[in-house]
Amino acid sequence: MDYLDHLEAEAIYILREVAGQFENPALLFSGGKDSITLVHLAKKAFRPGKFPFPLVHIDTGHNFPETISFRDQLVAELGEQLIVGYVQDSIDQGKVVEQTGKNASRNALQTVTLLDTIEQYGFDACIGGARRDEEKARAKERIFSVRDEFGQWDPKRQRPELWNILNGKINKGENVRVFPISNWTELDVWNYIKRENIALPSIYFSHQRDVVLRNGQWMAAAPFLQIDGTDTVDHKSVRFRTVGDMTCTAAVDSEAVELDDIIEEIRSSTISERGARLDDKVSEAAMEERKKQGYF
Amino acid sequence: MDILKFITAGSVDDGKSTLIGRLLYDTNSVLDDQLEAIKKANRKNNDGTVDLAILTDGLKAEREQGITIDVAYKYFQTERRKFIIADAPGHIQYTRNMVTGASNSDLIVILVDARKGVIEQTKRHSFLAKLLSMKKVLVCVNKMDMVDYDQQVFTNIKADYEQLADRLGLENVDYIPVSALKGDNIVHKSVRMTWFEGEALLDYLEKVEFPEAKLSKGWRFPVQWVVRPQTEDLHDYRGYAGRVLGSGLRVGEEVIILPSGVQSIVDRIEINQQAFTEAENGQSVIVHLSTDVDISRGDTIISAAHPTHSDRSFEANISWFDSKPLDTAQLYLLQHHSKTVKIKVPEVLYKYDVNTQEQHYGSDIKLNDIGKVFIKAADEIPFDLQVDFPENGRAIIIDPRTNITVGAITIEQVA
Numbered sequence: 001m002d003y004l005d006h007l008e009a010e011a012i013y014i015l016r017e018v019a020g021q022f023e024n025p026a027l028l029f030s031g032g033k034d035s036i037t038l039v040h041l042a043k044k045a046f047r048p049g050k051f052p053f054p055l056v057h058i059d060t061g062h063n064f065p066e067t068i069s070f071r072d073q074l075v076a077e078l079g080e081q082l083i084v085g086y087v088q089d090s091i092d093q094g095k096v097v098e099q100t101g102k103n104a105s106r107n108a109l110q111t112v113t114l115l116d117t118i119e120q121y122g123f124d125a126c127i128g129g130a131r132r133d134e135e136k137a138r139a140k141e142r143i144f145s146v147r148d149e150f151g152q153w154d155p156k157r158q159r160p161e162l163w164n165i166l167n168g169k170i171n172k173g174e175n176v177r178v179f180p181i182s183n184w185t186e187l188d189v190w191n192y193i194k195r196e197n198i199a200l201p202s203i204y205f206s207h208q209r210d211v212v213l214r215n216g217q218w219m220a221a222a223p224f225l226q227i228d229g230t231d232t233v234d235h236k237s238v239r240f241r242t243v244g245d246m247t248c249t250a251a252v253d254s255e256a257v258e259l260d261d262i263i264e265e266i267r268s269s270t271i272s273e274r275g276a277r278l279d280d281k282v283s284e285a286a287m288e289e290r291k292k293q294g295y296f
Numbered sequence: 297m298d299i300l301k302f303i304t305a306g307s308v309d310d311g312k313s314t315l316i317g318r319l320l321y322d323t324n325s326v327l328d329d330q331l332e333a334i335k336k337a338n339r340k341n342n343d344g345t346v347d348l349a350i351l352t353d354g355l356k357a358e359r360e361q362g363i364t365i366d367v368a369y370k371y372f373q374t375e376r377r378k379f380i381i382a383d384a385p386g387h388i389q390y391t392r393n394m395v396t397g398a399s400n401s402d403l404i405v406i407l408v409d410a411r412k413g414v415i416e417q418t419k420r421h422s423f424l425a426k427l428l429s430m431k432k433v434l435v436c437v438n439k440m441d442m443v444d445y446d447q448q449v450f451t452n453i454k455a456d457y458e459q460l461a462d463r464l465g466l467e468n469v470d471y472i473p474v475s476a477l478k479g480d481n482i483v484h485k486s487v488r489m490t491w492f493e494g495e496a497l498l499d500y501l502e503k504v505e506f507p508e509a510k511l512s513k514g515w516r517f518p519v520q521w522v523v524r525p526q527t528e529d530l531h532d533y534r535g536y537a538g539r540v541l542g543s544g545l546r547v548g549e550e551v552i553i554l555p556s557g558v559q560s561i562v563d564r565i566e567i568n569q570q571a572f573t574e575a576e577n578g579q580s581v582i583v584h585l586s587t588d589v590d591i592s593r594g595d596t597i598i599s600a601a602h603p604t605h606s607d608r609s610f611e612a613n614i615s616w617f618d619s620k621p622l623d624t625a626q627l628y629l630l631q632h633h634s635k636t637v638k639i640k641v642p643e644v645l646y647k648y649d650v651n652t653q654e655q656h657y658g659s660d661i662k663l664n665d666i667g668k669v670f671i672k673a674a675d676e677i678p679f680d681l682q683v684d685f686p687e688n689g690r691a692i693i694i695d696p697r698t699n700i701t702v703g704a705i706t707i708e709q710v711a
Contacts, residue, residue: 001578003378005298012580013539016520020593020634044568045537045580048530049523085684132369139368159701160392162399164539165631165692169699183380185371205454 004192008041011180013164014143015045018125018178019052021168025125025178026083026118028056031067032243033200034129034181037189039074040198041180053127054081058114060106060245061088062224067243070201085117102226103214105247115151118175125168125176133185143182149173187266195258204262205240206254217250241266297373300435300501303382305399305421305439306407311438315407315476316370318385319498322483325372325401325556367397376502391650391664392617394424395704399690402506403432405497409474410443414456416651418540422457426464427666427706429612429686431506433461433469436497440489441475447491464653470504472497513685514602515542515577518633519595523582534593535566536641538634541687545583546574550600552593554678559600560585594635596678604688606676611709613682614661614669618695618702622661622669628702630673638674639693645669660702670711682706 382397682689
């Protein structure tokens with residue numbers, strides 16, 4: 001088998017283990033390329049049957065409009081259930097307080113909405129598109145990663161995971177995050193998207209856009225971004241390498257309009273994928289700390 | 297392009313993390329922002345060069361203490377192969393992590409310090425490699441820079457290791473002298489060890505192939521999930537989803553369903569809703585049978601020509617991961633592919649001293665211990681002996697009170 005066949009077979013195996021071992025799983029769908037790839041893999045795992053789980057999107061309210069319309073169209077084509085948890089609801093209920101100032105982002109608030117949504121629907125397993133090559137805390141995460149009653153990840157108490165045998169047994173109140181594409185790299189995902197001809201939101205490809213320079217990175221000039229006289233606004237050819245919410249995902253200069261261009265761009269890139277994520281730049285252990293709190 | 301999974305075994309002092317860091321760094325797998333983060337962390341070697349070990353230390357506690365606690369998976373690729381490295385700590389108190397990392401690898405790289413030679417730890421790692429049936433062992437004699445790249449040092453260590461390998465029954469061992477710190481024989485052939493005629497490490501990893509399984513033992517198909525759309529047009533559709541172990545699964549073949557023993561014939565094989573006449577080892581497929589049989593998750597379909605054992609008791613090597621010792625009176629769960637059964641481990645036959653490989657009788661199996669036990673299951677398990685069909689001769693043990701994975705076994709003998 002080719003390496004992509006191997007990765008695909010492994011991911012399908014993991015998705016089926018989720019279906020077989022859990023009562024009430026969900027697939028966390030962000031509208032990014034990794035979760036779109038997961039949906040494609042779920043089709044391969046379960047069609048012609050229905051998915052044994054709904055798609056769950058945590059909407060910060062600051063998403064790219066292109067992502068939301070893509071999501072809605074995909075769900076309509078699939079004929080599967082979509083559940084949306086709104087960060088705005090958590091704010092309105094007073095569960096979280098919105099950050100203020102120019103660098104305000106709802107990224108951190110998502111964790112609360114996510115944990116509330118998991119509790120509200122009683123999900124015992126949440127499938128996510130995280131990969132071990134993304135970040136060094138993720139490099140140590142299991143494929144079946146147990147979270148305690150408070151949604152927390154304890155890196156020192158992870159279960160050993162041997163061969164391909166996945167232990168999905170949990171205690172009441174706990175749930176499991178499942179990462180079927182743990183062993184994929186960014187380049188593997190793109191090569192797979194190309195091979196399988198998977199459709200993506202347009203913002204992954206080069207386009208013209210108004211962007212604002214923030215902390216040395218180009219951010220999409222969104223209506224909820226505070227822009228004043230001290231900001232540099234430009235109109236550039238850019239694309240997004242990862243798609244989080246608009247307040248934490250920076251654009252990269254790019255002329256890549258085709259998948260081949262993107263693959264070439266990544267091959268020759270000297271900056272890592274999460275280099276354009278402001279949420280990871282806070283500190284050396286930013287991801288580890290967020291994961292411990294219950295982040296994706 | 298294919299995938300090679302390997303584990304590196306050695307301790308902090310052997311320069312294991314430096315070796316991995318060097319492989320990543322010299323294959324341009326470390327990007328500018330990651331390097332910048334390393335420079336920021338300001339960990340330097342004595343000679344002022346950047347400490348590459350930090351590339352693999354993922355957790356805050358590890359960076360603070362300069363040690364590796366958990367298995368970290370690292371990825372890089374060349375034109376020829378995609379590589380997955382399991383970086384596991386080498387200290388005895390982390391045996392469970394080494395076992396975990398090794399279980400997910402084809403090859404083990406054992407690091408030996410050129411100044412120290414074959415030590416207790418080398419023996420332990422080699423013993424684990426044998427127990428877990430690693431397909432290949434590569435001994436990297438590291439820190440050659442500290443012994444003036446002396447050929448005699450390498451030759452002596454190699455001779456020592458060959459004796460050890462003989463004693464353990466380890467086959468397929470190769471040797472490379474390296475300096476991870478200076479980059480000798482890692483990605484580029486060393487100009488300081490022209491006496492070494494073999495390949496540099498990366499070249500070796502790109503080319504290494506594994507010996508074919510001794511003879512075909514057929515295939516096993518543990519059913520993970522039953523696909524039943526129950527729509528009007530697919531009213532009678534009933535497909536068994538799973539991942540193939542072994543080779544030779546094809547349409548028309550006679551099969552047995554375990555544990556029921558019912559026989560049937562493979563009617564159709566589907567991948568992504570397309571029909572195939574055959575399925576390969578490792579493929580995730582849907583299988584249809586020609587007769588209407590009652591099959592659910594936990595059942596195993598096997599080829600009638602190559603039956604497995606289907607027994608309730610057996611002897612197994614056990615590796616223990618929990619701080620609570622193995623309790624011979626307690627009920628545990630055994631997970632063997634998609635099947636989970638209640639078991640008891642009524643008897644510890646002996647415990648291994650992992651350093652000397654001696655067998656000790658009458659001892660408890662505690663955290664990080666390895667031993668041989670007798671297991672009794674509540675139901676029949678469709679297993680093979682590890683020596684015959686490794687993929688079907690393994691299982692994990694779960695403590696039903698905590699749901700934690702407390703041990704792993706390889707099945708050695710029918711009892």
